[in-house]
Amino acid sequence: MTTGAWICLLSPLLGALLITLGGTRLSRRGAAYLSTASCFVAFAGALVSFAALLGKSGGDRHHVSTAWTWIQAGTYRSGFEVLVDPLSVMMMLIVSGVGALIVAYSIGYMDGDGEERRYFAYMSLFVFSMLLLVQGGNLILLLAGWGMVGLSSYLLIGFWHERPSAIAAAKKAFVMNAIGDAAMALALFLLIQKTGTLSFGALDAVHSSSVANLVALGLLGGAIAKSAQLPLHTWLPDAMEGPTPVSALIHAATMVTAGVYLIVRTHVIFEQAPKVQDLAAGLGAATLLLAGLIALVQVDIKRVIAYSTMSQIGYMFVGVGVGAYANGMFHLMTHAFFKALLFMAAGMVIHALAGEQDMRRMGGLRELMPRVRLAFLIGSLALVGIFPFAGFFSKDSILAAAMDRGAYGYILWVAGLAGTFLTGLYTFRMFYLVFGGERGAFVREHFHELGRGLVVVSMAVPVAVLTVLSVIGGWLQWAPFWHPVETWLQTVAEPLVSPTNWQEAVSSVVALALGLAGMGVAWMVYGARRWAVPSAPFWQRTLERKFYFDELYDTVFYRPAVWTAHALANWVERPLILGSGPEIGTETRDLGGLFARLQTGMIRTYALAIASSLAVLAIVFVAVK
Amino acid sequence: MLVRSVSERHAPANESWKPMLGPSVAWYLCVAAFLFATGALGVLLRRNPLIVLLSLEIMLNGGNLALIGYARHLGDGAGQIFAIAVMAIAASEVVVGLGLVVAMNRKHLTLDVDRLNTLRG
Numbered sequence: 064m065t066t067g068a069w070i071c072l073l074s075p076l077l078g079a080l081l082i083t084l085g086g087t088r089l090s091r092r093g094a095a096y097l098s099t100a101s102c103f104v105a106f107a108g109a110l111v112s113f114a115a116l117l118g119k120s121g122g123d124r125h126h127v128s129t130a131w132t133w134i135q136a137g138t139y140r141s142g143f144e145v146l147v148d149p150l151s152v153m154m155m156l157i158v159s160g161v162g163a164l165i166v167a168y169s170i171g172y173m174d175g176d177g178e179e180r181r182y183f184a185y186m187s188l189f190v191f192s193m194l195l196l197v198q199g200g201n202l203i204l205l206l207a208g209w210g211m212v213g214l215s216s217y218l219l220i221g222f223w224h225e226r227p228s229a230i231a232a233a234k235k236a237f238v239m240n241a242i243g244d245a246a247m248a249l250a251l252f253l254l255i256q257k258t259g260t261l262s263f264g265a266l267d268a269v270h271s272s273s274v275a276n277l278v279a280l281g282l283l284g285g286a287i288a289k290s291a292q293l294p295l296h297t298w299l300p301d302a303m304e305g306p307t308p309v310s311a312l313i314h315a316a317t318m319v320t321a322g323v324y325l326i327v328r329t330h331v332i333f334e335q336a337p338k339v340q341d342l343a344a345g346l347g348a349a350t351l352l353l354a355g356l357i358a359l360v361q362v363d364i365k366r367v368i369a370y371s372t373m374s375q376i377g378y379m380f381v382g383v384g385v386g387a388y389a390n391g392m393f394h395l396m397t398h399a400f401f402k403a404l405l406f407m408a409a410g411m412v413i414h415a416l417a418g419e420q421d422m423r424r425m426g427g428l429r430e431l432m433p434r435v436r437l438a439f440l441i442g443s444l445a446l447v448g449i450f451p452f453a454g455f456f457s458k459d460s461i462l463a464a465a466m467d468r469g470a471y472g473y474i475l476w477v478a479g480l481a482g483t484f485l486t487g488l489y490t491f492r493m494f495y496l497v498f499g500g501e502r503g504a505f506v507r508e509h510f511h512e513l514g515r516g517l518v519v520v521s522m523a524v525p526v527a528v529l530t531v532l533s534v535i536g537g538w539l540q541w542a543p544f545w546h547p548v549e550t551w552l553q554t555v556a557e558p559l560v561s562p563t564n565w566q567e568a569v570s571s572v573v574a575l576a577l578g579l580a581g582m583g584v585a586w587m588v589y590g591a592r593r594w595a596v597p598s599a600p601f602w603q604r605t606l607e608r609k610f611y612f613d614e615l616y617d618t619v620f621y622r623p624a625v626w627t628a629h630a631l632a633n634w635v636e637r638p639l640i641l642g643s644g645p646e647i648g649t650e651t652r653d654l655g656g657l658f659a660r661l662q663t664g665m666i667r668t669y670a671l672a673i674a675s676s677l678a679v680l681a682i683v684f685v686a687v688k
Numbered sequence: 689m690l691v692r693s694v695s696e697r698h699a700p701a702n703e704s705w706k707p708m709l710g711p712s713v714a715w716y717l718c719v720a721a722f723l724f725a726t727g728a729l730g731v732l733l734r735r736n737p738l739i740v741l742l743s744l745e746i747m748l749n750g751g752n753l754a755l756i757g758y759a760r761h762l763g764d765g766a767g768q769i770f771a772i773a774v775m776a777i778a779a780s781e782v783v784v785g786l787g788l789v790v791a792m793n794r795k796h797l798t799l800d801v802d803r804l805n806t807l808r809g
Contacts, residue, residue, distance in 0.1 A: 662807060662808060663805065663808055664807040665802055665804075665805050667732055667802065670731050670732055671732055674732065
């Protein structure tokens with residue numbers, strides 16, 4: 064049971080180490096195969112753990128395996144341990160499964176890049192870090208994984224390090240995540256002080272509500288930074304500078320959803336701090352609306368999908384914020400399928416168009432890439448939540464759960480429904496811009512087939528698998544009829560809400576209707592082009608500037624910091640520190656010159672000085688005596 | 689020998705000690721002071737290094753005379769031994785000093801201590 068978990072955790076690490084140590088002795092293709100194999104072995108390990116857990120009864124599904132004592136200080140002790148329980152196994156399956164598919168896709172996508180070894184070492188490192196995050200048997204290991212996924216994300220966003228914009232984006236992501244990491248670390252420090260331990264059981268031992276509030280707030284800070292929720296969301300769209308499979312794996316399927324996992328994992332503390340949990344749901348709702356609106360005007364295909372990711376994670380935050388943990392996790396899973404699919408399909412489009420990401424230059428790819436179009440269409444339908452695709456089942460049950468949370472829940476519900484409309488609109492705007500319409504000059508000039516053989520196969524197979532999963536993945540749980548995910552996670556996180564069938568039905572129907580409405584509007588405007596694109600310059604400018612968040616942070620944090628640095632340089636460093644050095648030197652030399660005049664070099668002066676001093680001493684001696 | 693003589697000086701009583709005949713110690717000191725002052729003036733006023741060295745010797749001898757005078761007055765041998773030590777040192781000093789004078793002469797330097805002021809700050 065835990066053997067499978069250990070294999071799952073360590074195999075990607077081994078892959079990363081072998082690629083790193085192998086260096087040029089390993090061919091580029093070899094590195095790609097090694098990395099892919101390590102991820103598939105991890106998936107096999109996860110499957111073994113999953114099968115072992117299935118064989119146990121509900122209460123016996125919690126296993127901790129400690130390898131060694133990792134940190135010991137006084138009475139505090141943390142082991143290097145993995146936790147195997149329904150929640151961690153579910154995450155293991157998603158991370159290693161989707162991860163393996165995306166790494167396999169990278170074989171073709173990164174072919175001929177020139178630095179594949181580095182890329183695949185980073186990818187394996189990321190998968191290891193993410194598995195450490197979800198398998199870590201205590202909060203400190205979780206935090207270690209948390210920091211390491213941030214590091215791998217930084218490395219992979221800045222993978223094309225010759226591009227200044229990629230480096231800037233990588234730094235931005237790292238700094239934003241560091242804010243969240245710091246908040247989380249503070250929460251853990253407080254937890255150590257109050258309970259003396261960082262096992263997940265420590266969360267039960269917090270009895271003071273102010274401590275619970277602070278700890279929950281700190282954890283929420285970490286969650287919103289990692290999951291790109293308001294107000295720490297600005298890094299995610301910029302993170303699209305990385306290679307497309309990286310966006311698919313890290314910035315869509317796995318890492319950015321870690322915040323959702325964190326809240327489910329530490330739900331005990333959030334339940335003791337209901338206000339913070341409401342805040343999480345509120346931030347999720349605000350993010351899903353804001354991101355949906357911004358996605359309407361973006362022209363970069365990857366940025367549209369990135370905003371859509373933020374928006375979908377907003378739904379998950381609403382889910383776990385109202386206490387529907389299983390629904391949030393279920394949406395996390397289906398989202399991993401269809402969002403990875405969308406990114407990888409978009410990656411194929413980008414590849415076929417010589418790296419172009421601007422949707423205004425695309426269009427008319429319908430006949431050129433029919434299979435990619437089909438995959439993209441299915442991913443889009445799943446994203447909007449159209450029956451019978453995956454998003455329908457998972458998103459609508461989150462909305463139904465929100466309905467069950469009283470008046471506040473209705474606000475979230477309305478926001479979620481508005482988000483559904485926006486999702487339909489921006490998703491199909493993107494779809495029609497890329498595949499509909501006439502072929503533009505750019506497409507005619509630059510389109511080329513994806514190549515033949517392994518390159519295409521390695522890209523097409525994962526896309527095909529994820530297409531199938533996006534179609535059937537949702538059927539795993541259909542809230543009113545069957546709910547294996549909820550049953551599976553029940554021992555880890557008991558839901559706080561239990562929506563009625565009526566609420567499920569209303570949410571599904573309204574959400575489906577609004578999603579279709581959004582798609583309809585998108586078809587009228589961008590597909591059939593019967594309606595002109597509505598003109599509202601103020602709103603368009605506001606949305607293109609992403610609600611001025613970057614400008615705000617620039618004004619509030621960056622400029623004052625630069626100003627302070629300049630002020631200190633001009634008024635403190637230069638006059639005081641740089642100026643005082645030569646000044647001290649000159650003064651000392653002048654003083655020395657003064658005393659040097661005493662040294663005449665004439666022996667008789669010295670003799671006279673000695674003699675007169677002696678005479679004075681003798682007189683003083685006699686007088687005193 | 690020096691150590692023993694010091695320990696003997698602190699012995700309770702020296703049975704064989706008797707006051708010496710001759711002038712009192714003050715006269716010896718007067719001559720010693722005169723010699724010392726003569727030497728000091730020589731050192732301060734003369735500019736020829738040879739004369740300066742010579743004056744230094746006169747100063748040392750003045751000091752020696754005072755030591756011996758006191759030794760005789762107190763009936764203690766330590767003063768005499770100090771005088772011998774001072775003479776030995778004076779001899780070494782003369783060697784160095786005369787060596788310097790010879791060296792100066794060989795380098796055709798003016799024999800004038802006031803011109804030797806290279807160490808001026």
